[in-house]
Amino acid sequence: TVANNIKVETNGHNNNNVKENKIVNETPQDLQEARRQLPVYMVRNRLLEEIKKHDTMIVIGETGSGKTTQIPQLIHEQRLEGAGAIAVTQPRRVAAITIALRVAAEMNTEIGSIVGYSVRFEDVTSPRTKVKYMTDGMLLREAILDPLLKKYSVVVLDEAHERTVSTDVLFGIVKLAQKERSEKKLNPLKVIVMSATMDVDSFKKYFNNCPVIYLEGRTYPVTIYHSKMKQEDYQFAAVCTIFQLHATAPANHDFLVFLTGQEEIETVMYNIKQIAKEAPGPPIRVCPLYAGLPPAKQLQVWRDAPPGTRKIILATNIAEASVTIPRIQCVIDTGVVKERTWSGGTGAERLSVRATSQAAGWQRAGRAGRTQAGTAYRLYTAAEFRARPMHQTPEILRCPLASTMLLLIAAGVEPSTFPLIDTPPPDSVKASLSLLKELGAIDSEVNPKLTVIGKKMSTFPIEPKYSKVLLCAPEYNCLDEALSLIAVLSSENVFHTPMHKREEAIKVKQKFLSPLGDHITLLNVFKAFCKAPLKKQWCKENYLNHKNLTYASEVRQQLLAICLKLNMTVTSCGQAYEQVLKCLLCGLFTNCAWQRGGAGLARSAGRYVTAGGAAAALHPASALQALRPPPPALLYTELLATGRTYMLTVSAIQPQWLHQVAPEYARRCRANR
Numbered sequence: 150t151v152a153n154n155i156k157v158e159t160n161g162h163n164n165n166n167v168k169e170n171k172i173v174n175e176t177p178q179d180l181q182e183a184r185r186q187l188p189v190y191m192v193r194n195r196l197l198e199e200i201k202k203h204d205t206m207i208v209i210g211e212t213g214s215g216k217t218t219q220i221p222q223l224i225h226e227q228r229l230e231g232a233g234a235i236a237v238t239q240p241r242r243v244a245a246i247t248i249a250l251r252v253a254a255e256m257n258t259e260i261g262s263i264v265g266y267s268v269r270f271e272d273v274t275s276p277r278t279k280v281k282y283m284t285d286g287m288l289l290r291e292a293i294l295d296p297l298l299k300k301y302s303v304v305v306l307d308e309a310h311e312r313t314v315s316t317d318v319l320f321g322i323v324k325l326a327q328k329e330r331s332e333k334k335l336n337p338l339k340v341i342v343m344s345a346t347m348d349v350d351s352f353k354k355y356f357n358n359c360p361v362i363y364l365e366g367r368t369y370p371v372t373i374y375h376s377k378m379k380q381e382d383y384q385f386a387a388v389c390t391i392f393q394l395h396a397t398a399p400a401n402h403d404f405l406v407f408l409t410g411q412e413e414i415e416t417v418m419y420n421i422k423q424i425a426k427e428a429p430g431p432p433i434r435v436c437p438l439y440a441g442l443p444p445a446k447q448l449q450v451w452r453d454a455p456p457g458t459r460k461i462i463l464a465t466n467i468a469e470a471s472v473t474i475p476r477i478q479c480v481i482d483t484g485v486v487k488e489r490t491w492s493g494g495t496g497a498e499r500l501s502v503r504a505t506s507q508a509a510g511w512q513r514a515g516r517a518g519r520t521q522a523g524t525a526y527r528l529y530t531a532a533e534f535r536a537r538p539m540h541q542t543p544e545i546l547r548c549p550l551a552s553t554m555l556l557l558i559a560a561g562v563e564p565s566t567f568p569l570i571d572t573p574p575p576d577s578v579k580a581s582l583s584l585l586k587e588l589g590a591i592d593s594e595v596n597p598k599l600t601v602i603g604k605k606m607s608t609f610p611i612e613p614k615y616s617k618v619l620l621c622a623p624e625y626n627c628l629d630e631a632l633s634l635i636a637v638l639s640s641e642n643v644f645h646t647p648m649h650k651r652e653e654a655i656k657v658k659q660k661f662l663s664p665l666g667d668h669i670t671l672l673n674v675f676k677a678f679c680k681a682p683l684k685k686q687w688c689k690e691n692y693l694n695h696k697n698l699t700y701a702s703e704v705r706q707q708l709l710a711i712c713l714k715l716n717m718t719v720t721s722c723g724q725a726y727e728q729v730l731k732c733l734l735c736g737l738f739t740n741c742a743w744q745r746g747g748a749g750l751a752r753s754a755g756r757y758v759t760a761g762g763a764a765a766a767l768h769p770a771s772a773l774q775a776l777r778p779p780p781p782a783l784l785y786t787e788l789l790a791t792g793r794t795y796m797l798t799v800s801a802i803q804p805q806w807l808h809q810v811a812p813e814y815a816r817r818c819r820a821n822r
C-alpha cells in the first residue's frame with residue numbers, strides 16, 4: 150500500500166521567525182517572502198504534478214506547514230481549476246474567515262473578489278471568486294441544490310481529522326459526484342483531503358487507495374509537564390499556572406491557553422486582567438480566540454504585542470489545528486473541550502465539557518514547538534492522560550443526525566446506501582428519521598421522501614426543529630416573534646454577566662424578565678435592542694452582549710429573506726405570548742419536561758424529568774428559577790450536562806398544549822411515563 154506514497158522531506162531549517170504575522174502592516178513582499186519559507190513551498194512542484202495526475206489525493210502535514218493557505222493558491226496560480234472554482238472547507242467558521250482574509254492579503258486582492266468566504270449567514274464571494282473558503286456545512290447546503298457540485302473543479306476537504314458530521318458526509322458527496330461526473334463525461338472533480346493528523350488508512354481505503362503526500366516541516370522539541378495532582382477546577386488551575394509562569398518566563402514568550410468556550414474565556418480574561426495589576430512580571434496583553442469573535446478582534450491574535458509585553462492567547466479548540474498562531478513558547482492545556490453529544494436512549498442532546506483525546510493532547514502540545522523549542526503544561530496528571538482514548542469519536546457516531554438526514558434526503562440521496570467512512574449507530578439513524586417524520590418533514594421512515602413542508606425546512610440553514618417553528622408561525626400569527634426568537638437562539642449568549650458585577654447585572658436584567666420564561670425574556674431583550682438608538686451604549690448599560698445581539702439581528706435578516714422567498718406573511722401576535730410558546734412547541738415538542746411525581750409535591754419541587762426520560766433541573770440562570778410554585782411542565786432549548794443535567798433557556802407550558810400540537814408524540818410520551 151505504500152507504493153504510491155511519496156514521502157517528501159523538507160530538510161534543513163526554515164527560518165520561521167521572519168515577520169509573518171501582521172496582516173495589516175506587512176508589505177506584499179514580506180508576505181511573499183513568508184510564503185516561500187513554508188514547508189509546502191519546497192514541495193510545490195511535486196505537489197502540483199500529483200494533483201494533475203490524480204483525481205483524489207490526501208495531504209498530511211504538521212499544523213502551520215502551509216496546507217490551508219498555500220495549496221489552493223498554488224493550484225490557482227497554475228490555473229489548474231480551469232473554468233471552475235476551488236472550494237476549501239473548514240469545520241469552523243472563524244477559521245474559514247481568518248484564512249480567507251490572510252490568503253486575500255497574500256494574493257494582494259480584496260476579500261470577496263478572487264478569494265472569498267462563505268459561512269452560515271455570511272457570504273463574501275462574487276461570481277469571480279476562484280478560491281472559496283467555506284464551512285463544511287455550507288458546501289453541504291450547496292450540495293442539496295447541486296449534488297454534482299458543478300461549480301467546482303477542485304474541492305479541498307480540510308481538517309479531515311476533525312471528522313465533523315458535515316465533512317464525513319461531504320466525503321460521500323464528493324465520491325458520488327466524482328463517479329457521476331465521469332459517467333456523464335462532465336469535467337472531472339479533483340478532491341484533496343488535508344489533515345494535520347489522521348488515521349490515514351481508513352481514508353485511503355475509502356478513497357480507493359489514493360496517493361498520500363506527507364509534508365514534513367521542521368518542528369522543535371516540546372517539553373511536556375503534567376499536573377502532579379488531579380485538578381478540581383481547571384479554570385482556576387489555568388489562572389494559577391499562567392501567573393506562576395508569568396513571573397519567571399522571558400517577556401517575549403507568548404502563552405496559548407486552551408479553554409472551552411466564549412463565556413469561560415471571558416471569565417478567565419477578566420481574572421487575568423485583575424490579577425495582572427498586582428502580579429510580578431512584564432505587562433500582559435490578553436487575546437481571546439473563539440468562534441463567535443468578530444474577525445477584526447480575531448486578528449489581534451496574529452498581531453505582535455509591543456516589545457516587552459507578553460501575549461496570552463485564550464482560545465477554544467480552534468487553535469488546536471485549524472489556525473496557526475506563530476511564536477507560542479508555552480501551551481497551557483486544560484485537557485477539556487466542549488462537545489455536543491447525544492444519548493440515543495434519552496434523546497437528550499447535550500453540550501458538555503469533556504476530556505480531550507490523547508491525539509488532541511499531542512496536537513495542543515505541538516502548538517508550542519512551531520518556531521522554537523517550547524513547553525506544554527497539561528493541567529491533568531500523566532495517569533489521566535494515559536487513561537484517555539487515543540482519538541475522539543467521530544461526531545457522526547455521537548450526534549443527532551436529523552439535520553444531516555434531512556440534507557441527504559433533500560439532495561436526493563438514499564440514507565441507507567450512502568457511503569460513509571463510519572456508519573452511525575442504527576439507533577441514532579432511526580431516532581433522527583423518526584424525529585423528521587414527527588416534524589412532518591418526510592413521508593415515511595423507510596425509503597423516505599421529503600414532504601412539501603420538509604422541502605421548505607431544508608432551505609433554512611438551521612436545525613429542522615427550528616425551521617419547523619418558523620414554518621408553523623403564520624398559523625399562530627407570530628412569524629415576527631418567531632424570527633426574532635430563532636435568531637437569538639442561533640447566536641451565543643446575549644446576556645453579559647461579568648463576575649465582578651454579577652449582582653448588578655442580575656438586577657438590571659430584571660426589567661426584561663417574563664414570568665412565562667426565558668424565551669419571552671429573550672424576545673423582550675431583542676425587541677428592546679432593536680428599538681435602542683445607541684445600541685452599543687445601551688447594551689453596556691443593560692449588561693447585554695452587543696456583538697451577539699448584532700449577530701442575531703443579521704441572522705434574523707437572513708431568515709426573513711428565506712421566509713419571504715417562501716411567500717410567508719410576517720405578522721405579529723402582539724402581547725399574546727402564549728401563541729409564541731405554542732408555536733415554539735410545534736418544533737421543539739421533544740424538548741418537554743414534567744415535574745417529577747406530579748406537581749404540588751414539596752419534595753419534588755424543581756425536579757423534572759424530560760420527555761426522553763432524563764432527570765433534569767432548571768438552570769440557575771433561568772427566569773423561571775424564582776417562580777413559585779414551579780411550573781408543572783416546561784419546554785427547554787438545550788440540556789447541559791455538567792455533573793447535574795440542567796435545562797437551558799426554558800419556558801413554562803401548559804401540559805395540554807403538547808396534545809394540541811403533537812398529539813401522536815404526546816400519546817407516546819404518556820405511554821412511556
Ligand code: ADP
Pocket residue numbers: 169170171172187210211212213214215216217218219247248251451470471472473474475
Ligand atoms: P496549515 O494549514 O498547514 O496548518 P496554514 O496554511 O494555516 O498551515 O498556515 C501557514 C502559515 O501561515 C502559518 O505558519 C502562519 O504563520 C501563517 N498564517 C496563517 N494564517 C495566518 C493569519 N491569519 N495571520 C498571520 N499569519 C497566518
Ligand code: MG
Pocket residue numbers: 213216217218307470471472
Ligand atoms: Mg490548516
